[in-house]
Amino acid sequence: MFELIGIPPQALFGQLLLGLINGAFYAMLSLGLAVIFGMLNVINFTHGAQYMMGAFAAWLMLGILDVPFWASLVLAPILVGLFGVVLERVMLKRIYHLDHLYGFLLTFGLALVIEGLFQWKWGSSGAPYPNPIPGGYNLGFMFMPTYRGFVVLAALVICLATWYGIERTKLGAYLRAATENPTLVRAFGINVPRLITLTYGLGVGLAALAGVLAAPIQQVSALMGTNLVLVVFAVVVIGGMGSIMGSIVTGFGLGLIEGLTKVFYPPASNTVIFVVMALVLLIKPAGLFGQTK
Amino acid sequence: MVGQMMTPSQGMIVAAAVAVLALAAPWFAYPVFLMTALCFALFACAFNLLLGYAGLMSFGHAMFFGMAGYFYGHVVKAWDMPPELGLLAGVGGAALLGLVTGALAIRRQGIYFAMITLAFAQMVYFFCIQAPFTHGEDGLQGIVRKPLLGGLIPTKDDRVLYYVVLAIFLFGYGAIYRFIHSPFGQVLKAIRDNEQRALSLGYEADRYKLLAFVLSAALAGLAGATKAMVLQFATLTDVSAAMSGEVVLMALVGGLGTIIGPVIGAFIIITMQNYLAATGEFVLVIQGVIFVVIVMAFRKGVVGEFSEWWKARRSGPRERPAAAD
Amino acid sequence: MAETLLKVEGLQAWYGESHILHGVGFEIGRGELVTLLGRNGAGKTTTLKSVMGIVEKRTGSVTFEGKETVGQPSDSIARLGLAYCPEERGIFSSLNVEENLLLPPMVRPGGMSLGEIYQLFPNLQERRRSQGTKLSGGEQQMLAIGRILRTGANLLLLDEPTEGLAPVIVQRIGEIIRQLKGRGFTILLVEQNFHFAAAVADRHYIMEDGHVVDIMTAGDVKQNIGKLQAYLGV
Numbered sequence: 003m004f005e006l007i008g009i010p011p012q013a014l015f016g017q018l019l020l021g022l023i024n025g026a027f028y029a030m031l032s033l034g035l036a037v038i039f040g041m042l043n044v045i046n047f048t049h050g051a052q053y054m055m056g057a058f059a060a061w062l063m064l065g066i067l068d069v070p071f072w073a074s075l076v077l078a079p080i081l082v083g084l085f086g087v088v089l090e091r092v093m094l095k096r097i098y099h100l101d102h103l104y105g106f107l108l109t110f111g112l113a114l115v116i117e118g119l120f121q122w123k124w125g126s127s128g129a130p131y132p133n134p135i136p137g138g139y140n141l142g143f144m145f146m147p148t149y150r151g152f153v154v155l156a157a158l159v160i161c162l163a164t165w166y167g168i169e170r171t172k173l174g175a176y177l178r179a180a181t182e183n184p185t186l187v188r189a190f191g192i193n194v195p196r197l198i199t200l201t202y203g204l205g206v207g208l209a210a211l212a213g214v215l216a217a218p219i220q221q222v223s224a225l226m227g228t229n230l231v232l233v234v235f236a237v238v239v240i241g242g243m244g245s246i247m248g249s250i251v252t253g254f255g256l257g258l259i260e261g262l263t264k265v266f267y268p269p270a271s272n273t274v275i276f277v278v279m280a281l282v283l284l285i286k287p288a289g290l291f292g293q294t295k
Numbered sequence: 296m297v298g299q300m301m302t303p304s305q306g307m308i309v310a311a312a313v314a315v316l317a318l319a320a321p322w323f324a325y326p327v328f329l330m331t332a333l334c335f336a337l338f339a340c341a342f343n344l345l346l347g348y349a350g351l352m353s354f355g356h357a358m359f360f361g362m363a364g365y366f367y368g369h370v371v372k373a374w375d376m377p378p379e380l381g382l383l384a385g386v387g388g389a390a391l392l393g394l395v396t397g398a399l400a401i402r403r404q405g406i407y408f409a410m411i412t413l414a415f416a417q418m419v420y421f422f423c424i425q426a427p428f429t430h431g432e433d434g435l436q437g438i439v440r441k442p443l444l445g446g447l448i449p450t451k452d453d454r455v456l457y458y459v460v461l462a463i464f465l466f467g468y469g470a471i472y473r474f475i476h477s478p479f480g481q482v483l484k485a486i487r488d489n490e491q492r493a494l495s496l497g498y499e500a501d502r503y504k505l506l507a508f509v510l511s512a513a514l515a516g517l518a519g520a521t522k523a524m525v526l527q528f529a530t531l532t533d534v535s536a537a538m539s540g541e542v543v544l545m546a547l548v549g550g551l552g553t554i555i556g557p558v559i560g561a562f563i564i565i566t567m568q569n570y571l572a573a574t575g576e577f578v579l580v581i582q583g584v585i586f587v588v589i590v591m592a593f594r595k596g597v598v599g600e601f602s603e604w605w606k607a608r609r610s611g612p613r614e615r616p617a618a619a620d
Numbered sequence: 621m622a623e624t625l626l627k628v629e630g631l632q633a634w635y636g637e638s639h640i641l642h643g644v645g646f647e648i649g650r651g652e653l654v655t656l657l658g659r660n661g662a663g664k665t666t667t668l669k670s671v672m673g674i675v676e677k678r679t680g681s682v683t684f685e686g687k688e689t690v691g692q693p694s695d696s697i698a699r700l701g702l703a704y705c706p707e708e709r710g711i712f713s714s715l716n717v718e719e720n721l722l723l724p725p726m727v728r729p730g731g732m733s734l735g736e737i738y739q740l741f742p743n744l745q746e747r748r749r750s751q752g753t754k755l756s757g758g759e760q761q762m763l764a765i766g767r768i769l770r771t772g773a774n775l776l777l778l779d780e781p782t783e784g785l786a787p788v789i790v791q792r793i794g795e796i797i798r799q800l801k802g803r804g805f806t807i808l809l810v811e812q813n814f815h816f817a818a819a820v821a822d823r824h825y826i827m828e829d830g831h832v833v834d835i836m837t838a839g840d841v842k843q844n845i846g847k848l849q850a851y852l853g854v
C-alpha cells in the first residue's frame with residue numbers, strides 16, 4: 003500500500019518513530035513550562051538551558067565519577083532541580099509582582115549566561131553519550147532501536163506521572179488551587195512561596211530529565227536546547243497552557259506531524275510546527291486546549 | 296521623559312550640541328562603527344515603538360531586520376538594481392512580512408504575543424537556512440556599494456555614506472516621532488492603557504495594533520537594509536533569535552518606552568560588542584548578565600534612571616516617585 | 621466577657637495608596653459570636669482581610685491568644701488557629717468538592733471530621749466529585765464554610781455568608797452558625813442582613829468609613845433599632 007504512494011514502509015515508520023521521540027521531548031518540556039507558568043507567571047526561557055544542563059550533568063557524572071546512565075536519570079534532575087530552586091529563591095521570586103515580560107527577559111538573560119558559560123568551557127561541537135541499551139528489534143515493518151523505544155515509553159510514563167501528580171494528589175490539589183488563587187491558599191495556612199519554589203524545582207527537574215533521556219540520542223552540547231525551547235514555545239501556543247493532558251497530546255501530536263512532514267515534504271519539516279501555530283492562531287487563538295481568560 | 300525635564304532654552308542647547316556631535320562624529324570615530332550603531336539605533340527605536348506605545352513586546356524583530364538585509368542584497372547583487380530599490384525592497388518586504396505575522400500575533404496578548412513573534416522569527420530563520428537566495432550558512436557576501444541617486448552620491452567613501460545613513464536614521468526617527476504624536480498614536484496609547492475602554496469608545500483596537508506592527512516592521516526593515524548596504528553582506532546572524540534578543544536588550548538598557556532610550560541603548564551595546572568581539576561566547580554571557588542586572592535592579596534603563604535621578608536632585612531628596620512600570 | 625481570644629487595636633490598612641482602615645478596634649472572647657455591621661464600603665471585608673494578613677499594608681495591633689500577628693505572613697497567622705471564609709467564597713474551580721473540602725491543612729487538633737462535615741452538609745457529600753464551581757450559590761457557601769471546619773481553627777471569620785442567597789438557605793446557614801457556636805467555635809461574622817445578624821450574635825460592632833463607630837450588645841438592639849437602621853441605611 004505504501005509503495006503505491008512511493009514511500010517505503012521502513013522510511014515511513016522510521017520517521018514516525020523519530021517524530022514520536024521528538025514529540026516526547028516536546029511533551030515533557032511543554033508540560034514543565036505550563037506548570038511553571040501556572041504557578042510563577044513566568045515563561046521559563048531558561049528551560050532549554052536546563053534541559054541541556056540535565057544532559058551535561060549525566061555526561062559529566064559518567065566521565066568523572068563513572069555514574070551509570072540509570073543513576074543519572076535520577077541524580078541529574080535532582081541536581082539541576084536544586085539549581086532551579088536556588089535561581090527561584092535568589093532571583094525569580096523578586097519579580098513576580100511585575101509584568102510577565104520581565105520574567106521572560108530575566109530567564110532569557112539567564113539562558114544566555116548559562117549556555118554561554120557551557121559553550122566557553124566545553125565548546126559547542128558536542129560530545130557523544132554512550133547508548134545504555136544498544137541493539138534493537140526487527141518488528142517486521144521496521145527496525146526499532148531499543149533505546150529509542152525506551153525513550154518513548156519513558157516519556158509517556160513521565161508525562162502520565164506528572165498528570166497524576168497534579169490532577170490526583172494532595173500536592174497537586176495545592177498546586178492547582180494556588181495557581182487559581184494563591185492569596186487564599188496562603189490564608190489557609192499553606193506556605194505558598196515554598197510551594198512556588200518547589201514547583202519551579204520540579205519543572206526544571208523535568209526539563210533536566212528530558213535532557214538526560216536525550217543525551218544518548220543527541221550530541222551533548224551547550225546549545226542543544228537553544229532552538230528546542232523556541233519550538234516548544236510554539237507547541238505551548240498551539241496547545242494552550244490550561245490543560246496538562248492537552249500539553250501531552252499536543253507535544254506528541256506535533257512530533258508525529260513533524261515526522262510525517264519529513265516523509266512527504268522534507269524541506270518543510272523544521273517549519274511545519276510554526277505553520278500549525280499560524281493555523282491555530284487563525285482558527286482558535288486561545289490554543290487547542292486553552293481557555294480565553 | 297528627557298524633553299520634559301529641561302527648560303526650552305536648555306533643550307535647545309542640548310539639541311544643538313547633539314546636532315554638532317552627529318555631524319562631526321565621523322571625523323573622530325570610525326564611520327563604519329557609527330553607521331552600524333545608527334542602524335541598530337533605528338532598529339531599536341522601531342522595536343520600542345511597538346513596545347512603548349502599543350504595549351506589545353515582539354521577541355521576533357530580527358525577522359524584519361535580517362530579511363530586509365537579504366532583500367536588499369538580492370535586489371542589488373543578484374538583480375543588479377540600484378541601492379534605492381534595494382532599500383525599498385527591504386522596507387516593503389519587511390512591512391509585508393509584518394502584515395502577515397502581525398495579523399496573527401495580535402490575536403494573543405502579553406507574554407503569548409512575545410512567544411508567537413519569537414516562533415515566527417524562528418520559522419523565518421529555518422526558512423533562511425534552506426532558501427537558496429540567502430546562501431545559507433555563508434550568507435550573502437560582497438554586496439558592492441553602488442552610488443546613490445544615479446551617481447550623485449558616491450558611497451565608497453565611508454564618511455559620505457555616514458551622512459546618508461544619518462539622514463536615513465533621522466528620517467526613521469522622525470517618522471516614529473510624528474507617528475507617536477499623531478492622533479493615531481494617541482489612540483494607540485489609549486488602547487495600550489485600557490483596551491476595553493478604547494474598544495467601547497468604538498476604536499478597532501486590532502487595526503491600530505496591526506498598523507503599529509507593520510510600521511515597526513517596516514522601520515526595522517529600513518534599518519536592516521541600510522546595515523546590509525553599509526557592511527555589504529547579509530547573514531543568518533541578523534535573522535536569529537539572538538538578534539531578536541539583542542534589540543530587546545538595547546531598548547531595555549536605554550529605557551523602555553522612552554523615545555531616546557533605544558538610541559542610547561544601541562550605542563552602548565554596539566560599543567560593548569566592539570570591545571568584546573575578541574572574547575567570543577563571552578559577549579553572549581555578558582549580554583545575559585546585563586539582562587539579568589537590568590531586570591533585577593534597573594528596570595527603567597539608562598534614560599529612565601537618569602531622568603529620575605535628575606528629578607530627585609531638583610525636587611530635593613524627599614520626592615522619589617513610585618515605580619511607573 | 622469570656623477570656624479574650626482576638627484583640628484588635630488601632631488597625632490601619634491600605635490598598636496601594638488608598639487608606640481604608642483608620643484605627644479599627646474591637647475584641648472577641650472565646651466562644652463568642654460577634655458581628656461587624658455597616659454599609660457597603662465601610663471596611664468590614666478589609667478588616668477581616670487585615671486580621672488574616674492579606675492586605676497589602678497594615679499597621680496597629682492584632683493579637684490572637686495574646687500573640688501579635690501584625691508583621692506575620694498570612695500562612696503563619698492561619699496556623700495560629702484562624703480560618704477565613706471570604707465574601708466571594710473562593711471555591712476553586714480546578715478542584716472537585718471533596719478536594720476543596722480537604723484543601724485547608726490541619727492547623728490544630730480537634731477539628732471536625734469529614735464525616736461530621738458531610739453530616740452537617742449532606743448536599744456536599746452527594747456532589748463530592750463535582751467541580752467546585754458547578755455547585756449552586758448556596759452549596760458553594762456551605763462548601764466555603766465546611767472546608768474551614770476541619771482544620772481545628774477555633775476562630776472563624778465569615779464574610780457575608782448569606783449574601784445573595786434565597787431565604788430558606790439563609791435560614792439554614794443561620795442554624796448552622798448557631799450549631800457551630802454551640803460546638804465552641806468563636807465566630808467573627810460580617811453581615812449586611814442585620815435581622816440575620818441580630819438573631820445569632822452576642823455583640824455588634826458598627827463600622828463606618830474605616831472606623832468602629834458604635835458597639836451594641838444583643839440586648840441593646842431592641843431599644844436602639846432606629847439608630848441601627850440609620851447606621852445601616854435601611
Ligand SMILES: Nc1ncnc2c1ncn2[C@@H]1O[C@H](COP(=O)(O)OP(=O)(O)O)[C@@H](O)[C@H]1O
Nearest residue numbers: 635638640658659660661662663664665666667
Ligand atoms: N482591592 C481594593 N483596592 C482598592 N480599594 C479597595 C479594594 N477593596 C476594597 N476597596 C475599598 O475599600 C473600602 C472598604 O471596602 P470593603 O472593606 O470591601 O467594605 P465592606 O466589606 O464594608 O463593604 C471601599 O471604599 C472599597 O472601595
Ligand SMILES: [Mg+2]
Nearest residue numbers: 664665666707
Ligand atoms: Mg465586604
